[in-house]
Amino acid sequence: MPGIAHDLSRRLADRAEAVCRHYLSNGRREGRYWLVGDIRNTPGRSLFVRLQASAKGPAGKWTDAATGEHGDLLDVIRGSLGLLDFADVAEEARTFLSLPHPGPEPAAPRRHVMSGRSGAIEAARRLFAISQPLAGTLAETYLRRRGITLLHGTGNLRFHPRCYYKPDGGPTETWPAMIAAVTDLSGRITGAHRTWLAPEGSDKAPVDTPRKAMGDLLGSTVRIGVPDSVMAAGEGIETMLSLRQILPDMPIMPALSAAHLAAILFPPALSRLYIVRDNDPAGDAARDTLIERAKAEGIEAIPLSPVLGDFNEDLQRLGRDALRACVRMQLAPEDVARFMSLAP
Template sequence: MTVSPSELARRLGEHAEAVCREYLSNGRRSGNYWMVGDVRNTRGRSMHVRLKAVGSKAAGKWTDESSGEYGDLLDVIEQSCGLVDFREVADEARRFLSMPLPPPQPPPQPLGAQRQLAAARGSPDAARRLFAMSQPIAGTLAERYLAGRGILLSAHERALRFHPGCYYRDLVSGETQALPALIAAVTSLDGQITGLQRTWLDPSGDGKAQLADPRRSLGHLFGNAIWLGLEPGAPVPVMAAGEGLETMASLRTVMPVLPVAAATSANHLAGLRLPPSCRRLYVAADADAAGRHGIERLSQRAGEAGILALVLRPQLGDFNDDLRHLGPAHLAAWLSDQLVPEDVRLFLPPG
């Protein structure tokens, strides 16, 4: 008998602590939660997994407070083991639960169906296929979403694309639906796509889709980033880095020739690989303290590599808040007081 993904997740939840000890071995129990760095079993405390059901809140559900990602124990198995497609994840879950494997798969599906299924799971190859299936953002809901946040980017930004019907899986019910999405490529320094970030959008054009977690990432993210303005192989003596796409795209809006990197989370910011030619790094901070570890660790690593690291601080919650509520001229003036004078001349257009 075939067991549904939601039933597998429920059964894993009945043994949540044992699952965590097996697949998130770098964490530890704290009350009713298992604390660990992230779903890939990094050391830390950003991610917490509920070990026992509380009211309507099921055991095995997890949240990463740094990245905003959510999931269940199937996602833990997928990411911590580096598995590629759902059949492998389900087989590993059954092995852990000592359940029988399903009967042999039917003959291979047509190539188009294979590609569509592969693109739905979390490997770099799937990320590359999904990105290739997307289109430039000009004239799409993705461009409208960014413009609604005050973000105006060059049409030559190759990292951002739009998919009119990107699949979204509800992590509780297992149900899927197709929604428009902003697709952002996560790349290595040589320009190779290693993952991507999907931001599902409201079909009406009114911001993000009304979902529990309208933003998810897949692929190999650690060390890589959503790069805006990076030309592979070209020297990058000065750059900026931060967590969120909107934060870094806001800086890029007022400093359109400054290369910027959005690492997608505080943990990934801490591990961002910097170009060997980099000599000065601006790290974009948010007003809250959630990303302080990532800023401090990246600044430390930069200093050890002989790179001058300077922190840029917003006036409001983050630089997108500044851009939307104070305007680009005010943001540029605010930044001019935090940049090295040489960089003011290089990167801030004359007012």
């Protein structure tokens, strides 16, 4: 580990227990080791960090017994915060160590980082990989507070407790975040979407841009449920999950924006597409474009419109019964029997 990384790693190792208490706060000390579930700071005992140098090795080295992964305290910072670039890891380490921040560094530490579209895709995959399942997290709390309680089949949604957020012109921050995998028709991750959350999960984080996407999004979506002959596509994750509260078995495809909704790729088996529009001019334009594209492919396209601004607003303000009644009138009759939940 040459140069800058070696120096920071050594300094962090001198304060190994303080590093663990700060970045792996869900763990605890046992003897000469700090035990925690994994590098993402999940509660548990699989990962152990050596706190003191011994015949077995230097302080700061860690091993995850469940996965075989190992590394140093720079990796702990990277994993616990969801940082994707060495420069950001080094900045965070210097802040923790109260070291001065130097001018521009040589490019050597970045030489392994991919650039352009392929680099953004790889970064998105790494972020999703170091995030944790949705169940029992603040992301689940956030969704439930928006009336979304049926969360089956949401494996493409995860949670990161301290996701890196860099505001324009401001210092780096970390916030809890819901992480969504954006995938292509084959299921390969091509991007990720982050929704930063308030610490108690009551709402989105109080930042200028609480939602951001990364990677290659064109044509891809956040896929929830197994692709089938009948599916629904729309803009927002919360909007589409709201529809799924009354159509629990219908596969859905949140596209994350009106522009990307208009450009989604169609699964091969698709024969009927419900287009969930937001009640605004951008939503109207996306609906019209997607209807034309679907018809050209021989796919029946049926728009679904909310009473208010979108289906999550309908769900929260009008209630599930009103949302069910609104959607029922717009579905093909055979899909009412096939998909509509009558449960309260």
